Amino acid sequence: MELAHLYERAPIALCVTDTDHRYVRINQQLCDINGKTIEEHVGRTVYEVIPHLADQIVPMFQGVIDTAEPVLDHEVRGETLSFPGEERFFLGNHFPLISEAGEVQYVHSMVRDITDQRRAEASLKEANDRLEERVRLRTAELVGLGEELDVAAAERVRAQEEASRNKAELAHVLRVRSMGELAASISHELNQPLTAVLTNAQTALRLIGKKKPDLEEVREILEDIVSDDKRAGEVIRRLRTLLRKDPVAQETVQLDELVSGVLPLVRSDALGANVRISVKSAPNLPPVEVDPVQVQQVVMNLLVNAIDAIRGLESEGGDIEVEISRAGKQGVSVTVVDNGPGIPAKEISEVFKPFVTTKTEGLGMGLAICKSILDAHGGTISVENSAPRGCCFSFVLPLKQRAAS
Protein backbone atom coordinates (compact mmCIF):
# COMPACT_ATOMS: atom_id res chain seq x y z
CA MET A 1 0.00 0.00 0.00
CA GLU A 2 2.73 2.47 1.04
CA LEU A 3 4.85 1.31 -1.86
CA ALA A 4 1.93 1.86 -4.25
CA HIS A 5 1.52 5.37 -2.83
CA LEU A 6 5.24 6.05 -3.20
CA TYR A 7 5.16 4.77 -6.80
CA GLU A 8 2.23 7.00 -7.58
CA ARG A 9 3.78 10.14 -6.08
CA ALA A 10 7.44 9.61 -7.02
CA PRO A 11 8.98 12.80 -8.52
CA ILE A 12 10.15 10.79 -11.52
CA ALA A 13 8.13 9.22 -14.34
CA LEU A 14 7.68 5.46 -13.80
CA CYS A 15 5.99 2.58 -15.59
CA VAL A 16 5.96 -1.20 -15.86
CA THR A 17 5.28 -2.92 -19.20
CA ASP A 18 4.86 -6.59 -20.00
CA THR A 19 6.48 -8.70 -22.72
CA ASP A 20 3.80 -7.59 -25.23
CA HIS A 21 4.77 -3.94 -24.43
CA ARG A 22 1.42 -3.33 -22.68
CA TYR A 23 1.34 -0.93 -19.74
CA VAL A 24 0.76 -2.82 -16.49
CA ARG A 25 1.38 0.06 -14.14
CA ILE A 26 2.13 3.77 -14.58
CA ASN A 27 2.46 6.77 -12.26
CA GLN A 28 1.08 10.28 -12.54
CA GLN A 29 4.36 11.88 -13.70
CA LEU A 30 4.55 9.69 -16.80
CA CYS A 31 0.81 10.14 -17.47
CA ASP A 32 1.43 13.91 -17.43
CA ILE A 33 4.26 13.56 -19.93
CA ASN A 34 2.22 11.30 -22.26
CA GLY A 35 -0.86 13.51 -21.84
CA LYS A 36 -3.23 10.60 -21.01
CA THR A 37 -4.86 9.20 -17.86
CA ILE A 38 -3.81 6.05 -15.99
CA GLU A 39 -6.90 4.28 -17.37
CA GLU A 40 -5.95 5.21 -20.95
CA HIS A 41 -2.57 3.46 -20.42
CA VAL A 42 -3.19 0.22 -18.50
CA GLY A 43 -3.83 -2.76 -20.79
CA ARG A 44 -2.84 -0.86 -23.94
CA THR A 45 0.41 -1.20 -25.87
CA VAL A 46 3.08 1.46 -26.28
CA TYR A 47 2.08 1.64 -29.97
CA GLU A 48 -1.52 2.43 -29.02
CA VAL A 49 -0.71 5.07 -26.39
CA ILE A 50 2.24 6.98 -27.88
CA PRO A 51 2.40 5.87 -31.55
CA HIS A 52 4.81 8.61 -32.70
CA LEU A 53 7.44 7.72 -30.03
CA ALA A 54 6.92 3.93 -30.02
CA ASP A 55 9.50 3.25 -32.73
CA GLN A 56 12.21 4.67 -30.44
CA ILE A 57 10.96 2.75 -27.39
CA VAL A 58 9.63 -0.70 -28.37
CA PRO A 59 12.87 -2.10 -29.91
CA MET A 60 14.71 -1.03 -26.75
CA PHE A 61 12.07 -2.76 -24.54
CA GLN A 62 12.43 -5.87 -26.67
CA GLY A 63 16.19 -5.71 -26.12
CA VAL A 64 15.73 -5.65 -22.33
CA ILE A 65 13.35 -8.65 -22.60
CA ASP A 66 15.64 -10.65 -24.92
CA THR A 67 18.89 -10.07 -23.04
CA ALA A 68 17.60 -9.66 -19.45
CA GLU A 69 20.04 -6.74 -19.22
CA PRO A 70 19.07 -3.19 -18.20
CA VAL A 71 19.35 -0.28 -20.67
CA LEU A 72 20.68 2.93 -19.07
CA ASP A 73 20.60 6.56 -20.23
CA HIS A 74 18.38 5.77 -23.21
CA GLU A 75 17.37 9.01 -24.91
CA VAL A 76 14.03 9.56 -26.65
CA ARG A 77 13.08 12.77 -28.46
CA GLY A 78 9.86 13.86 -30.05
CA GLU A 79 6.47 15.49 -29.64
CA THR A 80 4.15 14.59 -26.75
CA LEU A 81 0.45 15.28 -26.22
CA SER A 82 1.29 17.45 -23.20
CA PHE A 83 3.45 19.80 -25.30
CA PRO A 84 1.95 19.69 -28.80
CA GLY A 85 4.18 21.05 -31.55
CA GLU A 86 7.36 20.99 -29.41
CA GLU A 87 10.33 18.67 -29.56
CA ARG A 88 10.97 17.28 -26.06
CA PHE A 89 13.90 15.19 -24.77
CA PHE A 90 13.65 12.28 -22.30
CA LEU A 91 16.31 10.17 -20.63
CA GLY A 92 15.26 6.71 -19.38
CA ASN A 93 16.67 3.78 -17.39
CA HIS A 94 14.96 0.45 -18.07
CA PHE A 95 15.38 -2.69 -15.94
CA PRO A 96 14.19 -6.27 -16.51
CA LEU A 97 11.95 -7.76 -13.76
CA ILE A 98 12.64 -11.50 -13.77
CA SER A 99 10.16 -14.17 -12.69
CA GLU A 100 10.97 -17.10 -10.39
CA ALA A 101 11.17 -19.23 -13.50
CA GLY A 102 14.10 -17.04 -14.59
CA GLU A 103 12.38 -15.31 -17.49
CA VAL A 104 11.89 -11.63 -18.05
CA GLN A 105 8.27 -10.90 -17.10
CA TYR A 106 8.15 -7.12 -17.05
CA VAL A 107 10.24 -4.08 -17.92
CA HIS A 108 10.46 -1.43 -15.19
CA SER A 109 11.15 2.09 -16.56
CA MET A 110 12.22 5.38 -14.99
CA VAL A 111 12.11 8.44 -17.24
CA ARG A 112 13.31 12.03 -16.77
CA ASP A 113 12.34 15.04 -18.91
CA ILE A 114 15.68 16.66 -19.90
CA THR A 115 14.29 19.15 -22.42
CA ASP A 116 15.33 22.27 -20.45
CA GLN A 117 18.89 20.98 -20.03
CA ARG A 118 19.18 20.14 -23.75
CA ARG A 119 17.88 23.58 -24.73
CA ALA A 120 20.32 25.36 -22.40
CA GLU A 121 23.17 23.37 -23.93
CA ALA A 122 21.96 24.15 -27.45
CA SER A 123 21.70 27.88 -26.81
CA LEU A 124 25.16 27.96 -25.21
CA LYS A 125 26.56 26.10 -28.18
CA GLU A 126 24.83 28.54 -30.48
CA ALA A 127 26.20 31.55 -28.56
CA ASN A 128 29.68 30.10 -28.80
CA ASP A 129 29.34 29.37 -32.50
CA ARG A 130 28.29 32.97 -33.02
CA LEU A 131 31.26 34.25 -31.07
CA GLU A 132 33.66 31.99 -32.93
CA GLU A 133 32.20 33.30 -36.15
CA ARG A 134 32.87 36.86 -34.95
CA VAL A 135 36.45 35.94 -34.12
CA ARG A 136 36.76 34.49 -37.62
CA LEU A 137 35.34 37.65 -39.18
CA ARG A 138 37.66 39.83 -37.12
CA THR A 139 40.60 37.73 -38.27
CA ALA A 140 39.49 38.20 -41.87
CA GLU A 141 39.26 41.95 -41.24
CA LEU A 142 42.78 41.86 -39.89
CA VAL A 143 44.03 40.18 -43.03
CA GLY A 144 42.27 42.92 -44.99
CA LEU A 145 43.90 45.55 -42.82
CA GLY A 146 47.26 43.95 -43.41
CA GLU A 147 46.67 44.39 -47.14
CA GLU A 148 45.70 48.03 -46.64
CA LEU A 149 48.89 48.48 -44.63
CA ASP A 150 50.79 46.95 -47.52
CA VAL A 151 49.26 49.49 -49.85
CA ALA A 152 50.17 52.35 -47.52
CA ALA A 153 53.67 50.96 -47.11
CA ALA A 154 54.09 50.58 -50.87
CA GLU A 155 53.18 54.24 -51.31
CA ARG A 156 55.71 55.16 -48.68
CA VAL A 157 58.40 53.11 -50.34
CA ARG A 158 57.65 54.72 -53.69
CA ALA A 159 58.07 58.14 -52.14
CA GLN A 160 61.35 57.03 -50.71
CA GLU A 161 62.46 55.70 -54.07
CA GLU A 162 62.11 59.18 -55.51
CA ALA A 163 63.94 60.73 -52.62
CA SER A 164 66.82 58.36 -52.07
CA ARG A 165 69.83 57.60 -54.21
CA ASN A 166 70.53 54.15 -52.85
CA LYS A 167 68.40 51.77 -54.95
CA ALA A 168 69.93 48.60 -53.48
CA GLU A 169 68.83 49.56 -49.97
CA LEU A 170 65.36 50.30 -51.29
CA ALA A 171 64.91 46.89 -52.86
CA HIS A 172 65.56 45.44 -49.43
CA VAL A 173 63.05 47.82 -47.84
CA LEU A 174 60.39 46.75 -50.32
CA ARG A 175 60.76 43.09 -49.44
CA VAL A 176 60.25 43.58 -45.73
CA ARG A 177 57.87 46.52 -45.83
CA SER A 178 54.90 44.79 -44.22
CA MET A 179 57.06 43.62 -41.35
CA GLY A 180 57.82 47.13 -40.18
CA GLU A 181 57.73 48.01 -36.52
CA LEU A 182 54.44 49.87 -36.88
CA ALA A 183 52.69 46.74 -38.08
CA ALA A 184 54.28 44.79 -35.24
CA SER A 185 52.97 47.26 -32.69
CA ILE A 186 49.45 47.12 -34.14
CA SER A 187 49.40 43.35 -34.32
CA HIS A 188 50.44 43.24 -30.66
CA GLU A 189 47.41 45.41 -29.79
CA LEU A 190 45.07 43.01 -31.57
CA ASN A 191 46.72 39.76 -30.65
CA GLN A 192 46.08 40.10 -26.94
CA PRO A 193 42.27 40.36 -27.09
CA LEU A 194 42.12 37.75 -29.87
CA THR A 195 44.15 35.35 -27.76
CA ALA A 196 41.87 35.89 -24.78
CA VAL A 197 38.73 35.45 -26.91
CA LEU A 198 39.95 32.20 -28.46
CA THR A 199 41.10 30.74 -25.15
CA ASN A 200 37.86 31.77 -23.43
CA ALA A 201 35.64 30.36 -26.20
CA GLN A 202 37.51 27.06 -26.21
CA THR A 203 37.36 26.87 -22.42
CA ALA A 204 33.59 27.46 -22.57
CA LEU A 205 33.26 24.59 -25.05
CA ARG A 206 35.18 22.37 -22.66
CA LEU A 207 32.92 23.44 -19.78
CA ILE A 208 29.63 22.77 -21.55
CA GLY A 209 30.94 19.37 -22.60
CA LYS A 210 31.06 18.39 -18.92
CA LYS A 211 28.28 16.42 -17.19
CA LYS A 212 27.28 19.31 -14.93
CA PRO A 213 28.37 22.48 -16.72
CA ASP A 214 28.99 25.46 -14.42
CA LEU A 215 26.70 27.93 -16.19
CA GLU A 216 27.80 30.84 -14.00
CA GLU A 217 31.38 30.30 -15.12
CA VAL A 218 30.24 30.07 -18.75
CA ARG A 219 28.36 33.36 -18.33
CA GLU A 220 31.50 35.08 -16.97
CA ILE A 221 33.45 33.71 -19.93
CA LEU A 222 30.91 35.06 -22.42
CA GLU A 223 31.04 38.48 -20.72
CA ASP A 224 34.84 38.51 -21.00
CA ILE A 225 34.63 37.47 -24.65
CA VAL A 226 32.26 40.33 -25.37
CA SER A 227 34.50 42.92 -23.71
CA ASP A 228 37.68 41.62 -25.41
CA ASP A 229 35.93 41.57 -28.75
CA LYS A 230 34.94 45.21 -28.24
CA ARG A 231 38.52 46.03 -27.29
CA ALA A 232 39.82 44.51 -30.56
CA GLY A 233 37.06 46.23 -32.50
CA GLU A 234 38.10 49.57 -31.04
CA VAL A 235 41.69 49.11 -32.25
CA ILE A 236 40.42 48.23 -35.72
CA ARG A 237 38.04 51.20 -35.76
CA ARG A 238 40.86 53.61 -34.91
CA LEU A 239 43.12 52.06 -37.51
CA ARG A 240 40.47 52.28 -40.20
CA THR A 241 40.08 55.97 -39.52
CA LEU A 242 43.80 56.29 -40.03
CA LEU A 243 44.15 54.06 -43.08
CA ARG A 244 41.06 54.78 -45.12
CA LYS A 245 42.25 58.20 -46.07
CA ASP A 246 43.86 58.40 -49.47
CA PRO A 247 47.54 57.75 -48.69
CA VAL A 248 48.85 60.11 -51.36
CA ALA A 249 46.44 62.95 -50.71
CA GLN A 250 47.97 66.31 -49.87
CA GLU A 251 45.84 67.98 -47.25
CA THR A 252 46.10 71.17 -45.31
CA VAL A 253 46.35 70.17 -41.65
CA GLN A 254 47.24 71.53 -38.23
CA LEU A 255 50.18 69.56 -36.90
CA ASP A 256 48.98 69.85 -33.29
CA GLU A 257 45.66 68.23 -34.22
CA LEU A 258 47.44 65.55 -36.18
CA VAL A 259 49.63 64.70 -33.16
CA SER A 260 46.55 64.50 -30.89
CA GLY A 261 45.03 61.96 -33.30
CA VAL A 262 47.99 59.62 -32.83
CA LEU A 263 48.03 59.59 -29.02
CA PRO A 264 45.14 57.10 -28.55
CA LEU A 265 46.99 54.58 -30.74
CA VAL A 266 49.97 54.42 -28.40
CA ARG A 267 48.08 54.90 -25.15
CA SER A 268 48.07 51.26 -24.11
CA ASP A 269 51.75 50.87 -24.99
CA ALA A 270 52.50 53.90 -22.85
CA LEU A 271 50.42 52.61 -19.94
CA GLY A 272 52.08 49.20 -20.14
CA ALA A 273 55.51 50.81 -19.93
CA ASN A 274 54.39 53.29 -17.24
CA VAL A 275 55.19 56.27 -19.46
CA ARG A 276 53.49 59.68 -19.31
CA ILE A 277 53.15 61.57 -22.59
CA SER A 278 52.66 65.34 -22.45
CA VAL A 279 52.01 67.60 -25.45
CA LYS A 280 52.90 71.28 -25.65
CA SER A 281 51.83 73.34 -28.62
CA ALA A 282 52.64 76.91 -29.62
CA PRO A 283 49.55 79.09 -30.23
CA ASN A 284 48.42 80.12 -33.73
CA LEU A 285 50.53 77.67 -35.69
CA PRO A 286 50.22 77.97 -39.47
CA PRO A 287 48.89 74.87 -41.26
CA VAL A 288 51.09 72.58 -43.33
CA GLU A 289 50.28 70.80 -46.57
CA VAL A 290 51.08 67.10 -46.12
CA ASP A 291 49.87 63.54 -46.49
CA PRO A 292 48.35 63.27 -43.01
CA VAL A 293 48.53 59.46 -42.81
CA GLN A 294 52.24 59.39 -43.55
CA VAL A 295 53.00 62.16 -41.09
CA GLN A 296 50.91 60.42 -38.42
CA GLN A 297 52.99 57.32 -39.02
CA VAL A 298 56.14 59.34 -38.38
CA VAL A 299 54.73 60.67 -35.11
CA MET A 300 53.53 57.24 -34.05
CA ASN A 301 56.87 55.67 -34.84
CA LEU A 302 58.77 58.27 -32.80
CA LEU A 303 56.40 57.75 -29.85
CA VAL A 304 56.63 53.96 -30.01
CA ASN A 305 60.44 54.20 -30.13
CA ALA A 306 60.49 56.53 -27.14
CA ILE A 307 58.19 54.20 -25.17
CA ASP A 308 60.34 51.18 -26.05
CA ALA A 309 63.48 53.04 -24.98
CA ILE A 310 61.97 53.71 -21.55
CA ARG A 311 60.42 50.24 -21.29
CA GLY A 312 63.88 48.65 -21.49
CA LEU A 313 64.97 50.40 -18.30
CA GLU A 314 64.33 48.85 -14.92
CA SER A 315 63.27 52.20 -13.51
CA GLU A 316 59.89 53.50 -12.35
CA GLY A 317 58.46 54.60 -15.70
CA GLY A 318 59.32 57.72 -17.63
CA ASP A 319 58.25 60.85 -19.46
CA ILE A 320 57.85 61.79 -23.10
CA GLU A 321 57.39 65.42 -24.08
CA VAL A 322 56.05 66.33 -27.49
CA GLU A 323 56.40 69.94 -28.56
CA ILE A 324 54.96 71.52 -31.69
CA SER A 325 56.34 74.96 -32.63
CA ARG A 326 57.39 77.29 -35.43
CA ALA A 327 60.73 76.48 -37.09
CA GLY A 328 61.80 79.83 -38.47
CA LYS A 329 59.65 81.42 -41.14
CA GLN A 330 59.42 78.43 -43.40
CA GLY A 331 58.27 75.50 -41.29
CA VAL A 332 56.63 73.86 -38.30
CA SER A 333 58.59 71.44 -36.13
CA VAL A 334 57.58 68.51 -33.94
CA THR A 335 60.00 67.47 -31.21
CA VAL A 336 59.77 64.23 -29.22
CA VAL A 337 61.96 64.07 -26.11
CA ASP A 338 62.22 61.00 -23.86
CA ASN A 339 64.16 60.32 -20.68
CA GLY A 340 65.29 56.84 -21.73
CA PRO A 341 68.90 55.73 -22.03
CA GLY A 342 69.64 57.74 -25.18
CA ILE A 343 71.49 56.38 -28.20
CA PRO A 344 75.14 55.28 -28.03
CA ALA A 345 77.29 58.06 -29.56
CA LYS A 346 78.82 55.82 -32.19
CA GLU A 347 75.38 54.75 -33.46
CA ILE A 348 73.57 58.08 -33.45
CA SER A 349 74.62 59.03 -36.98
CA GLU A 350 73.37 55.67 -38.31
CA VAL A 351 69.84 55.50 -36.90
CA PHE A 352 68.04 56.67 -40.06
CA LYS A 353 69.66 53.98 -42.20
CA PRO A 354 67.62 50.85 -42.89
CA PHE A 355 68.29 47.82 -40.66
CA VAL A 356 70.04 49.79 -37.97
CA THR A 357 68.35 49.19 -34.61
CA THR A 358 69.15 49.33 -30.91
CA LYS A 359 66.09 47.21 -30.04
CA THR A 360 66.39 43.49 -29.42
CA GLU A 361 63.16 42.85 -31.33
CA GLY A 362 63.44 45.60 -33.92
CA LEU A 363 63.99 45.33 -37.63
CA GLY A 364 65.53 48.76 -38.00
CA MET A 365 62.90 49.94 -40.47
CA GLY A 366 60.91 52.53 -38.56
CA LEU A 367 63.25 55.52 -38.66
CA ALA A 368 64.34 54.76 -42.23
CA ILE A 369 60.67 54.97 -43.25
CA CYS A 370 60.26 58.21 -41.25
CA LYS A 371 63.19 59.75 -43.06
CA SER A 372 61.82 58.70 -46.45
CA ILE A 373 58.46 60.26 -45.62
CA LEU A 374 60.08 63.55 -44.59
CA ASP A 375 62.32 63.54 -47.66
CA ALA A 376 59.24 63.13 -49.85
CA HIS A 377 57.61 66.09 -48.09
CA GLY A 378 60.68 68.29 -48.45
CA GLY A 379 61.16 68.16 -44.68
CA THR A 380 64.01 67.10 -42.41
CA ILE A 381 64.42 64.86 -39.39
CA SER A 382 67.27 64.86 -36.88
CA VAL A 383 68.25 63.38 -33.56
CA GLU A 384 70.51 64.29 -30.65
CA ASN A 385 71.02 62.95 -27.17
CA SER A 386 69.61 65.31 -24.57
CA ALA A 387 70.98 66.17 -21.15
CA PRO A 388 71.02 64.67 -18.59
CA ARG A 389 69.79 61.59 -20.43
CA GLY A 390 67.35 60.43 -23.10
CA CYS A 391 67.17 61.54 -26.68
CA CYS A 392 65.41 64.13 -28.75
CA PHE A 393 64.02 63.53 -32.22
CA SER A 394 62.68 66.43 -34.18
CA PHE A 395 61.27 66.86 -37.64
CA VAL A 396 60.41 69.96 -39.61
CA LEU A 397 57.76 70.24 -42.33
CA PRO A 398 57.78 73.18 -44.71
CA LEU A 399 54.70 75.42 -44.82
CA LYS A 400 54.29 74.71 -48.51
CA GLN A 401 55.42 71.44 -49.96
CA ARG A 402 58.39 71.54 -52.29
CA ALA A 403 58.82 68.91 -54.96
CA ALA A 404 61.07 66.09 -53.79
CA SER A 405 64.36 65.99 -55.63
Added chain:
Amino acid sequence: MKTAPHVYLIDDDESVRKSVARLLRTEAYQVEDYCSAQEFLETCRMAQHGCIVLDLRMPGLSGEGLQDKLLAMKEALPIIVITGHGDLRIRASMLKKGAVAFLAKPFDDQELLDAIEAALVRNRREVEERSEA
Protein backbone atom coordinates in the same frame (compact mmCIF):
# COMPACT_ATOMS: atom_id res chain seq x y z
CA MET B 1 46.43 11.36 -3.33
CA LYS B 2 48.67 13.32 -5.70
CA THR B 3 48.32 17.10 -5.81
CA ALA B 4 47.65 18.68 -9.22
CA PRO B 5 50.78 20.01 -10.98
CA HIS B 6 51.56 23.72 -10.66
CA VAL B 7 51.51 25.98 -13.68
CA TYR B 8 53.01 29.45 -13.18
CA LEU B 9 51.55 31.88 -15.70
CA ILE B 10 53.33 35.18 -16.40
CA ASP B 11 51.74 37.68 -18.81
CA ASP B 12 51.24 41.44 -18.56
CA ASP B 13 47.91 41.44 -20.39
CA GLU B 14 45.06 40.94 -17.92
CA SER B 15 42.61 39.45 -20.44
CA VAL B 16 45.12 36.88 -21.66
CA ARG B 17 46.14 36.02 -18.12
CA LYS B 18 42.57 35.57 -16.96
CA SER B 19 41.52 33.44 -19.93
CA VAL B 20 44.55 31.15 -19.90
CA ALA B 21 44.34 30.71 -16.12
CA ARG B 22 40.68 29.76 -16.53
CA LEU B 23 41.47 27.20 -19.23
CA LEU B 24 44.17 25.62 -17.09
CA ARG B 25 41.96 25.52 -13.97
CA THR B 26 39.20 23.89 -16.02
CA GLU B 27 41.77 21.24 -16.91
CA ALA B 28 42.54 20.76 -13.19
CA TYR B 29 45.96 22.38 -12.99
CA GLN B 30 46.92 24.54 -10.01
CA VAL B 31 47.49 27.94 -11.55
CA GLU B 32 49.35 30.90 -10.06
CA ASP B 33 49.42 33.99 -12.26
CA TYR B 34 51.76 36.99 -12.28
CA CYS B 35 51.61 40.23 -14.24
CA SER B 36 55.38 40.67 -14.55
CA ALA B 37 58.61 38.71 -14.42
CA GLN B 38 59.71 40.79 -11.44
CA GLU B 39 56.56 39.98 -9.48
CA PHE B 40 57.12 36.30 -10.19
CA LEU B 41 60.76 36.38 -9.05
CA GLU B 42 59.96 38.38 -5.93
CA THR B 43 56.89 36.54 -4.66
CA CYS B 44 56.78 33.04 -6.13
CA ARG B 45 57.88 30.03 -4.11
CA MET B 46 58.23 27.53 -6.93
CA ALA B 47 57.08 23.98 -6.26
CA GLN B 48 59.35 21.11 -7.27
CA HIS B 49 56.81 19.83 -9.79
CA GLY B 50 55.36 22.16 -12.40
CA CYS B 51 56.14 24.39 -15.35
CA ILE B 52 56.09 28.05 -16.40
CA VAL B 53 53.95 29.63 -19.14
CA LEU B 54 55.71 32.86 -20.07
CA ASP B 55 54.88 35.89 -22.20
CA LEU B 56 57.79 37.44 -24.08
CA ARG B 57 57.17 41.16 -24.29
CA MET B 58 56.43 42.64 -20.88
CA PRO B 59 57.26 45.88 -19.11
CA GLY B 60 60.47 45.57 -17.12
CA LEU B 61 62.23 42.22 -17.29
CA SER B 62 61.38 40.45 -20.57
CA GLY B 63 60.48 36.79 -20.95
CA GLU B 64 63.94 36.00 -22.25
CA GLY B 65 65.51 37.94 -19.37
CA LEU B 66 63.52 35.84 -16.91
CA GLN B 67 64.62 32.62 -18.63
CA ASP B 68 68.26 33.69 -18.19
CA LYS B 69 67.72 34.40 -14.49
CA LEU B 70 65.95 31.07 -13.96
CA LEU B 71 68.70 29.18 -15.78
CA ALA B 72 71.16 30.57 -13.26
CA MET B 73 69.13 28.91 -10.47
CA LYS B 74 69.67 25.24 -9.79
CA GLU B 75 66.15 23.82 -9.91
CA ALA B 76 64.55 25.71 -12.78
CA LEU B 77 61.13 24.61 -14.08
CA PRO B 78 60.55 24.02 -17.83
CA ILE B 79 59.30 27.06 -19.76
CA ILE B 80 56.63 27.40 -22.44
CA VAL B 81 56.74 30.74 -24.29
CA ILE B 82 53.53 32.39 -25.55
CA THR B 83 54.03 35.47 -27.70
CA GLY B 84 52.44 37.66 -30.33
CA HIS B 85 55.89 38.31 -31.83
CA GLY B 86 57.27 35.54 -33.97
CA ASP B 87 60.81 36.88 -33.66
CA LEU B 88 62.90 34.06 -35.12
CA ARG B 89 66.11 35.02 -33.36
CA ILE B 90 64.53 35.03 -29.89
CA ARG B 91 62.62 31.86 -30.70
CA ALA B 92 65.81 30.04 -31.70
CA SER B 93 67.70 31.41 -28.73
CA MET B 94 65.06 30.49 -26.14
CA LEU B 95 64.49 27.00 -27.56
CA LYS B 96 68.26 26.46 -27.52
CA LYS B 97 68.33 27.49 -23.87
CA GLY B 98 65.73 24.80 -23.11
CA ALA B 99 62.25 26.28 -23.62
CA VAL B 100 59.82 23.39 -24.26
CA ALA B 101 57.66 25.23 -26.81
CA PHE B 102 57.25 28.62 -28.44
CA LEU B 103 53.57 29.27 -29.20
CA ALA B 104 52.35 32.17 -31.35
CA LYS B 105 49.31 34.06 -29.99
CA PRO B 106 46.52 33.33 -30.60
CA PHE B 107 47.13 29.62 -30.02
CA ASP B 108 44.81 26.62 -29.94
CA ASP B 109 43.89 25.40 -26.46
CA GLN B 110 45.07 21.86 -27.22
CA GLU B 111 48.43 23.18 -28.42
CA LEU B 112 49.04 24.79 -25.05
CA LEU B 113 47.77 21.78 -23.06
CA ASP B 114 50.01 19.41 -25.06
CA ALA B 115 53.00 21.68 -24.47
CA ILE B 116 52.26 21.76 -20.72
CA GLU B 117 52.05 17.97 -20.58
CA ALA B 118 55.39 17.72 -22.40
CA ALA B 119 56.88 20.24 -19.96
CA LEU B 120 55.58 18.30 -16.95
CA VAL B 121 57.03 15.04 -18.31
CA ARG B 122 60.38 16.75 -18.69
CA ASN B 123 60.10 18.27 -15.20
CA ARG B 124 59.45 14.85 -13.61
CA ARG B 125 62.44 13.39 -15.41
CA GLU B 126 64.70 16.25 -14.34
CA VAL B 127 63.58 15.97 -10.70
CA GLU B 128 64.33 12.23 -10.76
CA GLU B 129 67.75 12.81 -12.31
CA ARG B 130 68.56 15.42 -9.68
CA SER B 131 67.54 13.10 -6.83
CA GLU B 132 69.70 10.30 -8.28
CA ALA B 133 72.69 12.55 -8.74
